[in-house]
Structures are given as C-alpha cells and as structure tokens.
Amino acid sequence: MRDIDALAVTTKPGLIGSLLVGIAYARALSYATAKPLIEVDHIKAHLYANSLVTEKNSTKKFMAPQLPAIGLVISGGHSSVYYVKTFRDYQLLGQTRDDAAGEAFDKVARILGLGYPGGPAIDRLAKQGVNTEIRFPRAELPGSYDFSFSGIKTAVLYHHRQHQKANGYSIPKIAYAFQDSVVSALIDKCLAACLKRKVKTLLVGGGVAANSTLRERLTREGEEHGIRVYFPPLNLCLDNAAMIAGLAFHLKNERR
Numbered sequence: 001m002r003d004i005d006a007l008a009v010t011t012k013p014g015l016i017g018s019l020l021v022g023i024a025y026a027r028a029l030s031y032a033t034a035k036p037l038i039e040v041d042h043i044k045a046h047l048y049a050n051s052l053v054t055e056k057n058s059t060k061k062f063m064a065p066q067l068p069a070i071g072l073v074i075s076g077g078h079s080s081v082y083y084v085k086t087f088r089d090y091q092l093l094g095q096t097r098d099d100a101a102g103e104a105f106d107k108v109a110r111i112l113g114l115g116y117p118g119g120p121a122i123d124r125l126a127k128q129g130v131n132t133e134i135r136f137p138r139a140e141l142p143g144s145y146d147f148s149f150s151g152i153k154t155a156v157l158y159h160h161r162q163h164q165k166a167n168g169y170s171i172p173k174i175a176y177a178f179q180d181s182v183v184s185a186l187i188d189k190c191l192a193a194c195l196k197r198k199v200k201t202l203l204v205g206g207g208v209a210a211n212s213t214l215r216e217r218l219t220r221e222g223e224e225h226g227i228r229v230y231f232p233p234l235n236l237c238l239d240n241a242a243m244i245a246g247l248a249f250h251l252k253n254e255r256r
C-alpha cells in the first residue's frame with residue numbers, strides 16, 4: 001500500500017448489491033490507509049479504455065483520442081451513444097429501448113443452442129454463413145439515436161421455429177444475418193451522431209466491441225467519412241479493473 005497514491009471504485013451503473021459491496025470495502029480501505037478515494041463511472045471507464053492502448057498492444061501506430069468525440073458503449077447491459085466533451089463531461093444521446101446488443105447476442109445464441117456467452121460463438125459462426133438469403137428486420141427509429149434489438153431477436157426465434165427441420169437450415173447463415181442486422185444498426189446510429197455533431201473521433205467500448213465484424217466494418221466506414229474509430233484491445237473490452245484505474249488516474253491528475 002505504500003506505493004499506492006489513491007484508490008478507485010466503481011459507483012455506477014450496475015447491480016446495486018455488487019456496487020454496494022465494492023463501495024463499502026473501498027471506503028473502509030480509504031479510511032484505514034488515509035488514501036484518497038476516486039469514484040468512477042463504469043460506462044465512462046469503458047470509453048476511457050481506448051486511451052490505454054499503446055504501441056505494444058496495438059497493431060497500428062497509436063494516436064491518443066482527440067476530444068470531443070462520440071462514444072458507443074455496447075455490452076450485455078448497455079447500448080448507448082454519448083457525446084463526450086471530456087472524460088468527465090458526457091451527454092447521453094441515445095440508448096436501447098429494450099434489449100442491449102450483448103443481451104440480444106446471448107438470447108439468440110440460446111435460441112440456436114450455442115451456449116453462453118453468445119457473442120463469440122455467433123461471431124465465429126457468422127464467418128461460415130455469409131449469405132443474402134436471410135434478412136432480419138431492424139428498427140430504424142428515425143429522428144433518434146436509440147436502438148431496439150428485441151424485434152431482431154424475435155424474428156430469429158420465429159425463423160428458427162419455422163425452418164429448423166427444413167432442408168438447407170443453417171445456423172451459420174442465421175448467425176450471419178442476425179449479426180449483420182445488429183452491426184448495421186450500431187454503425188448507422190453512431191456514425192450519424194458523428195456527422196451531426198461534426199466530430200472526427202469515435203470511441204467504442206464494452207464487451208460487444210470485441211466483435212470482429214463490427215471492428216472491421218466500423219473502422220472502414222468511419223475512415224470513409226474521415227472519422228477515426230477507436231476500439232480497446234480485446235482484453236480491455238470486457239469489464240476490467242485496468243479501465244477503472246486508468247480513468248481514476250486521469251481524473252486525479254486533471255484536478256491538479
């Protein structure tokens with residue numbers, strides 16, 4: 001503890017029981033050690049994870065994110081678009097009206113018998129099922145940056161029930177069509193926000209940010225609009241302590 005200057009703890013959002021346990025322990029440790037305690041927003045930390053990229057863990061030359069930016073947080077519990085003025089000042093622009101993107105991946109994987117977590121399984125199978133035969137509808141929700149993924153999930157369920165015993169039934173093709181619809185919805189909304197706000201930086205975070213198709217397509221389509229898209233390294237997409245500590249370190253130094 002002698003080498004530690006401060007403590008950090010997640011205070012929101014999340015499961016209240018888990019948060020309270022962490023907060024209580026962190027406050028007690030802060031009091032016992034006389035170390036300052038820095039409270040961190042879990043969602044902001046996911047976006048800050050893009051600042052933890054280095055030349056060593058990046059496949060290309062790294063340039064620190066320039067703010068303001070648009071932030072896209074996509075996980076099992078969140079699908080939200082933010083205007084990021086600073087890493088302390090965020091404005092919510094849109095969010096899911098029902099299922100989060102990661103939640104939809106998990107539910108569709110369960111429908112198809114792929115197990116949990118569903119994201120990696122669907123990502124892997126989709127590469128084997130590229131097709132134009134199956135199309136699942138997605139909610140456009142014009143005039144907003146909101147998402148809706150429950151309709152896509154329901155469409156997959158009905159398709160599965162109607163065709164699972166038919167010749168030519170293909171789980172990889174269903175996985176591809178489902179993933180294509182979700183990824184397209186995510187890309188359309190966050191790029192629209194970038195263009196509307198006239199920002200050239202897009203930060204992506206959360207477990208779904210590990211999806212290989214999203215990473216490839218969003219990077220390419222962002223470049224076509226002159227937008228630099230940031231994804232954390234794969235090991236920093238899921239919930240992790242490094243992003244909490246990283247943002248806390250940034251906020252602590254910002255106060256000086």
